[in-house]
Amino acid sequence: MRYCLSLLFALVFAFPVLGQGIVADSLWLRESIPGQPNGAGFGTIENHSSNDMVLVSAQIDIAGEVQVHEHVHENGQMRMQRMEGLTINAGSSVMLRPGGYHLMLLGLQQPLVSGDTHRVTLLFSDGTQVEVETEVKPLVRQHQH
Ligand SMILES: [Cu+2]
Numbered sequence: 001m002r003y004c005l006s007l008l009f010a011l012v013f014a015f016p017v018l019g020q021g022i023v024a025d026s027l028w029l030r031e032s033i034p035g036q037p038n039g040a041g042f043g044t045i046e047n048h049s050s051n052d053m054v055l056v057s058a059q060i061d062i063a064g065e066v067q068v069h070e071h072v073h074e075n076g077q078m079r080m081q082r083m084e085g086l087t088i089n090a091g092s093s094v095m096l097r098p099g100g101y102h103l104m105l106l107g108l109q110q111p112l113v114s115g116d117t118h119r120v121t122l123l124f125s126d127g128t129q130v131e132v133e134t135e136v137k138p139l140v141r142q143h144q145h
Helices: 002-018
Strands: 028-030 039-047 053-059 063-074 077-082 086-088 093-096 102-108 117-124 129-137
Touching: 039 053, 039 086, 077 102, 086 093
Parallel strands: 028 129
Antiparallel strands: 028 039, 039 093, 039 102, 053 063, 053 086, 053 117, 063 077, 063 102, 117 129
């Protein structure tokens, strides 16, 4: 019981550091395919705040620009397009995954190498910035990009 209370206090006091209740610890970057100028980031973004949050972009020091993308079906084809913003409702979460929502890293200055870690800053429409350490992982299965 004492342990549980300690843990609870630890969580409560750790919370504000995470930035307005956004938790994105599971974000990861896909290992670069040789010759690919762009990269992608995936993972779950949780919104523990009482406000809907809109992810508009992100920053990483090894890419010129990071956009929020979604995949859409069009005439039997899958293609991706930029989103103005990805809404994560209060108390909810959104999963970024291959073939769905993702962070698009444009103009990589170096390849993403499996095992490396990079700091990503998520930018929200209300000005909130959330920094997360992301690990580069290899492709698990083939998908388009
Ligand atoms: Cu994309």
